[in-house]
Amino acid sequence: MLTPILAYLLSVLLLCRIAFSQYSSDQCSWRGSGLTHEGHARDVEQVYLRCSQGSLEWLYPTGAIIVNMRPNTLSSAASRLSVCIKPSANSHGANIYLDRAGKLRLLLPEKEQALGKVTCFSIQEGALFIEAIPHRDISRRITSFQYELVSERTTSGVDPRLSSAPCQPCSDAEVLLTVCTSDFVARGTILGVEQEEEQSTVTVAIAHLYKQKMQVFASGGVRARRWMGQVRIPRQCGVKPGPGEEEFLFTGSIRFGEAWVGCAPRYKDFLRLYREAEQKGTNPCFVDTD
CATH class of the missing domain: 2.40.50.120 (OB fold (Dihydrolipoamide Acetyltransferase, E2P))
Structure with a gap:
């Protein structure tokens, strides 16, 4: 028979294990699941990426995530960098916005992501705000993309705008x-x-x-x-x-x-x-x- 304290500790360890299995993150890439806050559709999670390139994969998106991208070294040249993202062919389930001081600008609507078109923006324009689109069935929805930090001249190549x-x-x-x-x-x-x-x-x-x-x-x-x-x-x-x-x-x-x-x-x-x-x-x- 488990004592109340031992039962409590086991439940905490089980919850930590479940939460850890839902998320995988390093400084370059992030992989997470909306199932961790499925019952809280208005939850917003912060994600931090610190590499020159990597990827993001959000399974079963619910609520929203804010993705902060910065180089892992501080220099004056960092302010002249741009972020380019390329959605995967099966990316859907969320709209991708630019968030600058609480003001949102639509960057990639869900319906355009499957085209796999590269989209770029200045790193000074803010963070990515990825908001899940409410659906009854989220089991087959994944929002994913690759990203790269690029200089101004090379950015004009992948995104002439x-x-x-x-x-x-x-x-x-x-x-x-x-x-x-x-x-x-x-x-x-x-x-x-x-x-x-x-x-x-x-x-x-x-x-x-x-x-x-x-x-x-x-x-x-x-x-x-x-x-x-x-x-x-x-x-x-x-x-x-x-x-x-x-x-x-x-x-x-x-x-x-x-x-x-x-x-x-x-x-x-x-x-x-x-x-x-x-x-x-x-x-x-x-x-x-x-």
């Missing part, structure tokens, strides 16, 4: 710096351009691959002796193949597994800039131009 001039050419200083900081850097030519609704997919042949964070460019095999790949550019930039075999220096970032171009100067223009900076000793990093 954030920039008034997403196709503005990079300055000389930006060209030299982006070679050092980009996820991929390659010299090559444009083979073809496929126009889509909001972006252009550019097929390129690579003569020299300097670096790539992910498998953007793949080898065409021993006989081909060159690398091939695809990069993306906002459609309004009007990119098209240049005359003959004109070479460009392609640089940019990987966003949700896709390569987005940041700066893409003509290689001969980059070479001139690089050599001038080399003579002055102002190059931010070394590039093998031989």
Whole structure:
């Protein structure tokens, strides 16, 4: 026979175990369930994410959650970051708002999330307020998305609406710096351009691959002796193949597994800039131009 104290302790441990099983969280990703407060439909939970990329998965959404996103290091550059989110194809059950000082702005309605379109906003605009839509049957409803913190220039690639001039050419200083900081850097030519609704997919042949964070460019095999790949550019930039075999220096970032171009100067223009900076000793990093 259990004593009252022992019975109480066992019940507390059981409740803690159930609550722990409903939520899984680290600084990068969060996974939770609305079943923990199903009887309290007006409950609001705070979620904190501190990584440059991660994911959120809210099963059986009820009530609401507030998602606070911040980088895990403090710097002046943090205020110039933006948050990009990409809903999964089966995301539904809640509307996603931006919450700034208690004022809500609809960011992603439930019906648009299944499209998987990337949406971005400045990190200064506030937190995400995700509000469940009341349903009698919540058993098949999951709200989920991936997120990334990105700089202003690369954000204009995945969401051109954030920039008034997403196709503005990079300055000389930006060209030299982006070679050092980009996820991929390659010299090559444009083979073809496929126009889509909001972006252009550019097929390129690579003569020299300097670096790539992910498998953007793949080898065409021993006989081909060159690398091939695809990069993306906002459609309004009007990119098209240049005359003959004109070479460009392609640089940019990987966003949700896709390569987005940041700066893409003509290689001969980059070479001139690089050599001038080399003579002055102002190059931010070394590039093998031989």
